[in-house]
Amino acid sequence: MLKEIEIQNFRCFEQIKISGFERVNLIGGKNNAGKTALLEAIFLNIAPHASSLAILKELRRESSKAVQAMPDRAWDNLFYALKKDTSIVIIGKDYNNTDRVEIKLEINSVKSSIVIEFMRNENRSALSSKKVPATHLMSYDTSTTGKVPIIPSFTRISGRELTVAYDNARLNEKDSEVLKAFQIIDPAIESVESFYIGEPTLYLRRKGEKRLPLSLFGDAMNRVADIILKLVNSEHKILLIDEIENGIHYTNQRDFWRMLFRLAVELDTQIFATTHSLEMLQAFADVGLEPDQKCSSAYFELARKLKTNQIIGIRRDLETLNYALEHQKGVRGE
Structure with a gap:
């Protein structure tokens, strides 16, 4: 299971490190706090392939025509504040500290290419280094995005x-x-x-x-x-769900969480989900704190520092989360 992730120069993250992931993880925060971007970074960490970049563009419904028309600018939004002169680095570690994956992305504006380098373990042995023309990335088959976790x-x-x-x-x-x-x-x-x-x-x-x-x-x-x-x-033993509350009535949310918690343990799969919903947060805390609950879980709040505007990740165990909810304290980036 993924224990922590460190992200540099990706999407809205200049630099962030989040530790203490559990079997089931719920992520909250205000709009544009980086919830979706965090899921995307985790996805790139578990699927470090050039095609994954095209899949992310497909999932965000970004036009492939922009790549053809402006290949030197089409991938700018992957980089924090459009800083293409600085590499994107995503580092993930598991609980056994036996697997450390580092992904490094670079853009060559002159040659309109993306350099993708994958490293594994502390000795930084290269898994692969690939130079891909930016226009060719969209030629990857994204018709099977339904299989993507x-x-x-x-x-x-x-x-x-x-x-x-x-x-x-x-x-x-x-x-x-x-x-x-x-x-x-x-x-x-x-x-x-x-x-x-x-x-x-x-x-x-x-x-x-x-x-x-x-x-x-x-x-x-x-x-x-x-x-x-x-x-x-799941082939990756991981599932990433953006805005998990969508379409699920609040009266059904506890039973839905119970099912996810049970299957996560039975299938040895780690779940990451985002939410805006206070009701979904309360249902998550209630189920996670049930006496017979066998699945470990945690809540992560993404918020911006007032002085620097940088995004930070705050881990809350379920007792702390439940206390904050009961006393109507802000837990969604407030």
Whole structure:
């Protein structure tokens, strides 16, 4: 599991080091405090490939035409304050201190290329060093972003990708977890089926009713399906969820957290999620503090220093978080 991450010159982070990650981690803060950027940095740390940069651009819905039109400027927003003369460095360490991955990105404005260097372990032995034309990065296939362990706040995954993911879960005897997740949102759901008549589609059946395609059950069901299927099918043993509260009614949030906590332990997977929601924060604290809870968890608040405007990460254990919530103290970057 990832224990800490250090980020330099990436997105909104000039320099930040966050330590003490647990099995399940919730991240809060004001708008533009770096919550999404932190997930992206963790993603680059676990998937240190040139194609990952293209995937991040795809997930942010940034036009590929900008790369073709302005190749020397298309990747500027990866760099803090557009400082392309300074390398991006992302360093991650696990709990055994046996794996240290360092990612270094550089832009050559003259040649319109990106140099990507990956290091591993304390001796800084090079995993690879790759020079990639900036225009070529967007030629990487991003059509399989549904397999990437990061869930954006706004993108709705296609029915085809969900159906394929469900069949993978069924093949691995994990399809029952998908049904349980749907039942958290709608207890009347009694079955999930995949059909390949025309477009691959998932169908749900409520008690006493005919089966209907998943798309007719609203955005919450689609998002829950995406989260659970990525979790049970995870190859990276990590899941990154941006704005986890989206679509999930507050009355269902505790049961949803219980499921995530349980699966994180059973599947040996680490979860990072962001939120703006005070209700989701309280549900997270309540479930994490339950007497029989076996999953370790922590809350991280991203905030800006008043004097320097630099972003810092404040770790709160659940007892501290719960105390702050009960006494209405600011815990979201206030």
